Amino acid sequence: MNLKLQHISNIENNTLQITGSKSETNRLLILQALYPNIKIENVSNSDDSQLMQKALASNDEIVDIHHAGTAMRFLTAYFAVKDARETILTGSKRMKERPIKILVEALEQLGCSISYEEKSGYPPIRIQGKRPIGNRVSLQANISSQYISALMLIASFLPEGLEISLVGKVTSVPYINMTLSLLSDIGIKGTYDNNVITIESTKEVASKSVVVESDWSSASYFYSIVALSDQASVTLGSYKKESYQGDSSLVEIYKYLGVETIYGENTITLKKVSNPEYQLPQGLDLSNSPDIAQTIAVTCFGLGIGCYLTGLHTLKIKETDRLEALKTEIEKLGGNVDITEDSLRLEPSAVIKKEVVISTYNDHRMAMAFAPLALRTSLSIEDANVVSKSYPDFWADLKKLGFKTF
Missing domain, CATH: 3.65.10.10 (Enolpyruvate transferase domain)
Structure with a gap:
C-alpha cells in the first residue's frame, strides 16, 4: 500500500501514548x-x-x-x-x-x-x-x-x-x-x-x-516532526528520565535541531524553540544508538543543513542496507549523500523535490523516518504497512497530529 502524506494544521498540545519498547x-x-x-x-x-x-x-x-x-x-x-x-x-x-x-x-x-x-x-x-x-x-x-x-x-x-x-x-x-x-x-x-x-x-x-518503558526510537519521529515544524508541542507517554534505552540520547541530539524536551510524570513534552541555530556536531558518533540515524539524517535534510554521522557499521545488516537505502532515497529528493562502511555525510541543500515516492525496502524505519518530510514537501511512502514491525499505530498517531493520508 502506497500512502500519500499531506500536512495542513499546526501541531499544538497533542498527547500520544507510544507502545512499549x-x-x-x-x-x-x-x-x-x-x-x-x-x-x-x-x-x-x-x-x-x-x-x-x-x-x-x-x-x-x-x-x-x-x-x-x-x-x-x-x-x-x-x-x-x-x-x-x-x-x-x-x-x-x-x-x-x-x-x-x-x-x-x-x-x-x-x-x-x-x-x-x-x-x-x-x-x-x-x-x-x-x-x-x-x-x-x-x-x-x-x-x-x-x-x-x-x-x-x-x-x-x-x-x-x-x-x-x-x-x-x-x-x-x-x-x-x-x-x-x-x-x-x-x-x-x-x-x-x-x-x-x-x-x-x-x-x-x-x-x-x-x-516496559515506551519506545524511544519510536519517539524519534516526533522529535523530527517538531524540528521540521515552525511551531509545535507534542507530549508522549510513557517515558522516564533515567531510561535504559540508548536512543534516549535524542534529548541531547535534538537540542541542536531546535527541540526542547520537558519531563513530566511519566511523559516527555517536545517543544520547538524560537529562533533555533541548527548545527549538529560534526562526526556525531551513533554507535550506541544506530536506530535513530535514519531519523536524524532525514531531519537534517528537511532543515537544509548538513550532517556527518559515524558509528553506523551495524546498519548494513539490518532489514535492508540502511546506509545505501538512505543515500538512494535522500538523493531522489534532491540531496547529496556520501556513505562509507560506517558513516554518512549529507551536504546542506535548499532543494526538496516534490511528489517523490519513498521506497521502504521492507524496513519500518525507512517509512517512519521519511514521513515527517511531509511538513516540507509532498511525498508518498511505498509499502506503508511495514511500520507494523515496530509501531503499528504510527499512521493513526500522525493523523492525530493533523497529517492527512491518501
Whole structure:
C-alpha cells in the first residue's frame, strides 16, 4: 500500500501514548519464558514482539520469525539451551541474508549443537536443544549487541552462569546495559567491567511485575516532526528520565535541531524553540544508538543543513542496507549523500523535490523516518504497512497530529 502524506494544521498540545519498547519487551519475553512467574506490563504491540510471543508459545519444529532480527538472535540462544527440543529457526528472504554465524560459534563454545540448513553462516538453522556444559565464551565486541544480549539472556539459566569476554571496542553499549538492568530488575546478578560480562546462575526468581518503558526510537519521529515544524508541542507517554534505552540520547541530539524536551510524570513534552541555530556536531558518533540515524539524517535534510554521522557499521545488516537505502532515497529528493562502511555525510541543500515516492525496502524505519518530510514537501511512502514491525499505530498517531493520508 502506497500512502500519500499531506500536512495542513499546526501541531499544538497533542498527547500520544507510544507502545512499549520492542527492545525491552523482547528481552523480558525471553526471561519470562525461562522464569514464568515474571509479569510484563505495557508490552510492545509491534509485529516483532508478537512474533516473539508466538514463537515462544509454539511447539512446532519449524519456527518462522519473518523479518524479526531481534527474535532470530534471541531465540537462537533460547532454543539452544532448551533440553531435548529440536527447532528449525527460519525467516524471510532478507533474514536469510543476515549473518548469524558469530552467535552460533559463541553458543558452540558452550557446547550447543546448531547446524545450517541452507547457506553456511546464515538462517535457517537447525538447533538441537541441550543444557550447555561451558560457562565461558569469547566474541568480537564490534558486532550487533543483539548477539551479546542473546547470550546474556540465557546466562542465568546455565548451571554455572556465564562469563562473556568481548574482544575490541564494544558497539551499542547501552543495549548491553539495558539487558543487565532488566536482569537486575528481576533479581539476577550480573556485572560488566573491562569488556567482561559476568552473570550468575539463578534457578528461580521472585514473582514480579515489570513495566516496559515506551519506545524511544519510536519517539524519534516526533522529535523530527517538531524540528521540521515552525511551531509545535507534542507530549508522549510513557517515558522516564533515567531510561535504559540508548536512543534516549535524542534529548541531547535534538537540542541542536531546535527541540526542547520537558519531563513530566511519566511523559516527555517536545517543544520547538524560537529562533533555533541548527548545527549538529560534526562526526556525531551513533554507535550506541544506530536506530535513530535514519531519523536524524532525514531531519537534517528537511532543515537544509548538513550532517556527518559515524558509528553506523551495524546498519548494513539490518532489514535492508540502511546506509545505501538512505543515500538512494535522500538523493531522489534532491540531496547529496556520501556513505562509507560506517558513516554518512549529507551536504546542506535548499532543494526538496516534490511528489517523490519513498521506497521502504521492507524496513519500518525507512517509512517512519521519511514521513515527517511531509511538513516540507509532498511525498508518498511505498509499502506503508511495514511500520507494523515496530509501531503499528504510527499512521493513526500522525493523523492525530493533523497529517492527512491518501
